[in-house]
Amino acid sequence: MRGSLLIGGVLAAGLSFGVPLINGDLSVGVMNHSPSGYIQYPTGTGDTVDLKDTFGLESKVKPFARAKIEIPIVPNLYLQYIPMSFEGTGRYSTTLTFGDVDFQANVDLDTYVKVDHYDVGLYYNLPLVGAATAGLLDPEVGINVRILDLEGRVTGTESGTGLTRTESVSETVPVPMGYVSLGVNLPMVSFIGELRGITYSGSYYYDLTAEVRAKPLSIPALAGVFVGAGYRYEVLKLDDVGDLTAEIKVSSLFANVGVSF
Secondary structure, eight states, rough: OOOHHHHHHHHHGGGGSSTTTTTEEEEEEEEEEEEEEESSSSSSSSEEEEEETTTTTOOOEEEEEEEEOOSSSSSEEEEEEEEEEEEEOOOOSSOOOETTTEEOTTOOOOEEEEEEEEEEEEEOOOOHHHHHHHTTHHHHHHHHEEEEEEEEEEEETTTOOOOEEEEEEEEEEEEEEEEEEEEESSSSSEEEEEEEEEEEETTTEEEEEEEEEEEEEETTTTEEEEEEEEEEEEEEEEEEETTTEEEEHHHHHEEEEEEEE
């Protein structure tokens, strides 16, 4: 539901094409997410579980949407929605403790993980850099709040009883992050790099995106169409946060299409 609202907001923002002094871009596309890493829940007593080798989580393709609205004087606005979910079936060679359940060894474990991303960012361009490079470089700096809608679910046979049990956990977590970006603008193509990140008390979260955009069509004073492709990498390290210790990495290839105005 929240994803639908954000995508609706992205489309509604397209009405700003006709508003003077407002610039930005809107895009939609698809991402192929590939997870790796480990998780221990609860910290200290749960088993350290490999997301691919034990849970068998597989890559999955999902849509995404984003919008950037640039308005003079006030901070510019960056919105992004990246849904992400994984499923898999795996086995553990010994009894596995996850949450409050001890799962029996050498039986199938069915796992579902959801990590939906909702980004709201405020940023400023650095116009002096753009002017000094005749528009070649377009740096941005700001802050970003990423809301993570998290859900994890493991189903297997409980050790000792032989009963099928499901252990689940869900959280909605707002994460404040710093944001920097650099665009390199050429006549028919542009290169964009973005970095978001935060580190605190042994935990950290970094998100790096690199994209190349081709601009095959432009209507002067109105809008231009672009197609893009790129790579995204994020790593989340939790050191006993909410009784959870984990290092989760997600590598993503993506393609998108959009309009700039």
